[in-house]
Amino acid sequence: MLLFRSEEHIDRWCARRALPRGATMTPEQTWRLARAWYAGKLEAGWRRKTGDEAEAVFAEIGLTGAFWALR
Amino acid sequence: MTAGEFTEFDRDVRLHVFRRAADTGVVPQLQEIAAVLGHAPDAVEASLRRLADARLLVLAPGSTAIWMAPPFSAVPTDFTVTSRGRTYFGNCIWDALGIPALLDADGLVETACADCGAPQALEVRAGAVRSGGIVHFSVPAARWWVNIGFT
Numbered sequence: 001m002l003l004f005r006s007e008e009h010i011d012r013w014c015a016r017r018a019l020p021r022g023a024t025m026t027p028e029q030t031w032r033l034a035r036a037w038y039a040g041k042l043e044a045g046w047r048r049k050t051g052d053e054a055e056a057v058f059a060e061i062g063l064t065g066a067f068w069a070l071r
Numbered sequence: 072m073t074a075g076e077f078t079e080f081d082r083d084v085r086l087h088v089f090r091r092a093a094d095t096g097v098v099p100q101l102q103e104i105a106a107v108l109g110h111a112p113d114a115v116e117a118s119l120r121r122l123a124d125a126r127l128l129v130l131a132p133g134s135t136a137i138w139m140a141p142p143f144s145a146v147p148t149d150f151t152v153t154s155r156g157r158t159y160f161g162n163c164i165w166d167a168l169g170i171p172a173l174l175d176a177d178g179l180v181e182t183a184c185a186d187c188g189a190p191q192a193l194e195v196r197a198g199a200v201r202s203g204g205i206v207h208f209s210v211p212a213a214r215w216w217v218n219i220g221f222t
Contacts (some may be wrong), residue, residue: 001163002185003193003204009186010207022209027168027193031200034168038142041173042090044082048127058212067211 003027023067032061077121083108084118085127088140093174096157098137098145129219139219142169154178154195164193164206171195 004010007024014021025033036057040046049057051070058068077085084104091099091107099107105115116135122128129139137145144150144160150167152159154176161167164182171178172195180193184204193202210217 001165001206001208003164003182003191003202003206004186005184005189005191005204007205009184010205013186013207014209019209022207022211025206025208027200027202027204027206030165030206031168031172031193031195034142034165034172037165038169038173039175042086042093044086048125054212067208069211070213 001030023063025061025063029061029063033057033063036061077125078118080108080110080114081118081121084115085122088128088137089143089173092140092143092159096159098140098143100137100145101135126216142166142173149182151181152178153181168193168195168200 002013004013010021010024037049055068055070058064087104087108088099091097101112101115101119104119105112108115119128119130119135119137123130128137129141130136131138139145139162142161142165144162144166146160148160148162150161150164152161152167152170154171154174159170161170161180164180167180167182171180177197178195180195182191182193183189184191185207191202191204193200193204
């Protein structure tokens with residue numbers, strides 16, 4: 001997961017590596033994802049999210065479709 | 072492995088790794104964990120392998136060295152995070168933002184455009200992020216763990 005200056009820079013990076021374009025999100029969405037994913041991880045009761053829980057987090061942030069499916 | 076298959080010792084090892092990384096900016100390694108927890112290195116090694124099998128840690132290929140304790144990276148990366156007066160390294164832009172999220176603190180993420188290398192900074196302050204740019208995920212979610220280093 002990398003940060004780019006603009007869509008144009010993503011296109012160039014993908015073309016140079018012959019990689020298909022993946023999915024994009026704003027820094028604000030990434031921050032929301034980071035908070036949902038990592039908040040509370042220093043607590044004894046923390047546990048890894050199940051696939052269903054992870055997909056629910058993605059959906060809440062507006063990350064839907066085949067790219068974000070875990071099953 | 073499900074959470075129910077962890078031993079109390081595994082939970083202690085996990086907590087020590089993440090709390091130590093959060094408190095110091097340095098991800099602890101096997102000998103240090105064994106010394107602090109008062110257990111034999113062999114027992115800690117077995118625990119690290121169980122935690123890695125459960126995708127709670129990533130070990131460096133062919134070794135028992137912790138490479139990633141997400142969001143923390145044990146090795147320097149292109150995602151430097153300053154928070155609470157300490158310097159950390161994130162594994163990717165998501166993890167870099169994960170560090171102030173985990174610490175529940177303000178922070179500054181310094182990285183560069185992956186294409187052109189222009190410096191980019193993301194400031195987390197009072198629970199919000201300020202930044203330009205756009206984040207790109209190359210690998211679909213279902214395949215992140217096929218090669219987590221690339222992801």
